[in-house]
Amino acid sequence: MSMVSIQAELPALDNILANLSRRHRLPYTRAAVQAATMDLIQQTWIQYASGVQVNFSGGSFRVGVQTGDYVRSIQAGLRFPDDLTGEVFTTSAHGAAIEDGQAAKDMKPGLLGSPKAKTGAEGEKYITVPFRHGAPGTRTMPAMPKSIHQQAKKLQISRVTAPLPTRTYSWGGRIRKDETGKRSHTGAHPGAGYSWKAGKYQGLVRMGRPGQEQYLTFRRLSENSSPKSWMRPAIKPKPIRDAVLENTREQVQEMILQGFQQDLAAIGLGGD
Template sequence: MTDKIGDAIDKIASDTVKATLSYARSELIYEAHTKLQSTSIDYKQAISGVIMDGPLQGHVQLDGKFPAMLEKGFGQFNEKRGFAKSPKKKKITRRIDGRNEPGWFLTIPFRHKTSGKGSLPTKILKAAKGLNYGEYLNEILVRELGYSPQRSKAGYKWKNSKYDYMIRTVKTYKSETKRGQYLTFRRVSDMSDPKSWQHPGFKGIKAFPKVSQKVEKFAYDYLEANL
């Protein structure tokens, strides 16, 4: 009888660990969804499943350098330097002062959210939903909707609104569900003003410390409810 009671307690304790870690994982996903914009996908995909290290031990981890940067934060830096090293950049030759000078350019896609923090404004989303294949939101329409070029967080005045030339695409997922995606593009080259690609840095969402404060109460409540 004693062994059965002990086994039952061990099972409850193990279930508590698993349930607590599962809860922690769902809270991390929620934090990423509410505090990040387009990069929330990168963060959420980097959250591991529940990893049990033993009957009463386990963890959830965040994999990858970029997701770790989103979690912990990072200082300001010039993105153009990284683009210059990209294997996807296109090499070109320019005629400058009678000489052929090598150069490069790269087109950067930006995907815009349709819900949650940082999502598309209602007017822009409504207009974008009506786009057919090959169509885009032109500058005149975007200005009429009230969106002019803004300044970046680093203080650079953009030449276009971030909604200029937005296109609509349809992506089909494994479940065969089709969803509209909204993209804009920016061009960077060796001739671009360095200030135009100065990233202001990011303080990090610090989701793990926040979630860790919640899991102790969850574990206590779960254990109390199942004993």
């Protein structure tokens, strides 16, 4: 679980509390802690998880693919252990993967071990993997270039004609030969030396209904595929939680201090 916690660090708090009667509970300070937690910490974290550019320690980063699960987890992850402490947290697996990064991985064993994998006529296991592509500006999935989208939205719609486990399709139009996004992996990439056989959007189809379209490509993976063909490179950590703390610290402290000063004035302990 990733967490951002704030606590009212007030000057001479113990001495002041000792002089308060039971009816004085620092209401302005408590309200400031709540506002700083909900209106500043929580909302900043939601913005970062939603794909805005994050400035952190002299650099910047952005969450490339956002999920509703991650944002909803932050929205639900709010608690106040006591009057002067607020906490925002997430239990999202996607959030943890962003914070911690991911090691390089061979995706082939896991995909072929899926219950959706099938066995071919010659006994080799294979699986067809769908990839969704968003329209330009989409943040919940990788977005296609505008030139590809112009072609894709004109395609005749493809439809599913039978559900799982025997899913079949009635195919409409598709983008045929296209080299856009074709890659050759070099350097530190674990799949170095492998070149894609087609562009990223070759074979793309349009599915769904007008106004609710989905754009997909399908790639076949089998036991005969190149050992380097489904190697995913390492993904560097993106320290969202630390960025939230760094970018809100001064404002949080100011909000709480102002609340504390109002409480002092209310009980006659504040100065002019």
